[in-house]
Amino acid sequence: MAHTDATQTHTPIARVIGLGLALAAVVSVIVLAFAWPSVTAEAHDLPIAITGPAELVTAAKEAIETQQPGAIAFTEVDDRAAAVAAIESREVYGAIVLGAEPEVLSSSASSLVVAQLLGGIATGLEEGVNAQAAAAAAAAGAPVAPPHIDVVVADVVPLAESDPRGTGLTASLFPLVLGGMIGGIAISIAVIGALRRVLAVAVYSAVGGLALTGILQGWFGALQGDYWLNVAAISLALAAIAAPITGFVALFGRAGIAVGPVVMLLFANPISGAALPKEFLPEPWGDVGQWFPPGAAATLVRELSYFPAADTTFPWLVLAAWAVGGLVLSVIGHFRTAGGAEPDAEAAVAG
Structure with a gap:
């Protein structure tokens, strides 16, 4: 009789298995919820301002779309000051300023990841600008190569020194x-x-x-x-x-x-x-x-x-x-x- 009473206090096997399966499902959902954003993360339609001569803007958009398909959604602004204002009001993550002195404006305070992406775009833009300048000089029969054009990257709204990586x-x-x-x-x-x-x-x-x-x-x-x-x-x-x-x-x-x-x-x-x-x-x-x-x-x-x-x-x-x-x-x-x-x-x- 004592043996029967002790057996009756045990949790039924079906309930034990069900609990194990339920807990495994809960853990799976938790892992999925927290891992899913980082695993599937991919930039798309990031708002970025752009300004400069129309032909340069068109060429830059096409080059960046080839380099980063679907990643950027450009907003054309009047000048550099308007681009800076758009960054400071957080309407855009950064900007591309085209002209005699091309520049890429970023904001590490807005997003360090986007700032790094804009740094990569600046590198590609610099290579393209210098390649075009060299080709134009060669076509014109210039005796020497044109001077190298640097695309400056400026952090308009940087992170604080107390939290430099955010x-x-x-x-x-x-x-x-x-x-x-x-x-x-x-x-x-x-x-x-x-x-x-x-x-x-x-x-x-x-x-x-x-x-x-x-x-x-x-x-x-x-x-x-x-x-x-x-x-x-x-x-x-x-x-x-x-x-x-x-x-x-x-x-x-x-x-x-x-x-x-x-x-x-x-x-x-x-x-x-x-x-x-x-x-x-x-x-x-x-x-x-x-x-x-x-x-x-x-x-x-x-x-x-x-x-x-x-x-x-x-x-x-x-x-x-x-x-x-x-x-x-x-x-x-x-x-x-x-x-x-x-x-x-x-x-x-x-x-």
């Missing part, structure tokens, strides 16, 4: 997502009552924004720009990630916690464009990622740090919409349940 800025964005998610989950578990969770999210986001900005900007030097604007951006990003979690918990119970790992971490974070520009992601996922808190936060923090002339309205609105939406869900959940306790039996007893 690793600090990029690395800081994942803890921001993780911090918002952990905050939302912890508040959902530890705090009973939807409106109390609203207060907890507000306090956590405000204090977390101060603490993270102090570390990332004051200590590590990964963030630049106005300190208090960065505090506001990080606080709003934390709220935009944490509030939807607590809001869905208020409506659906502890199952709502899955909003954090599934939506924010597995779906939105890989397509956020934090590590690579959104133009490197398969269409339309780069643009889709900007509608979620990780993508909006990545864009906003970078632009506040290095591009004060950029229009940051969209990422501010995206983060605000997610934060307010999550808080509204909590309020709705408060009135749908007794006293704001989520419809879990154990939570109702605890309330």
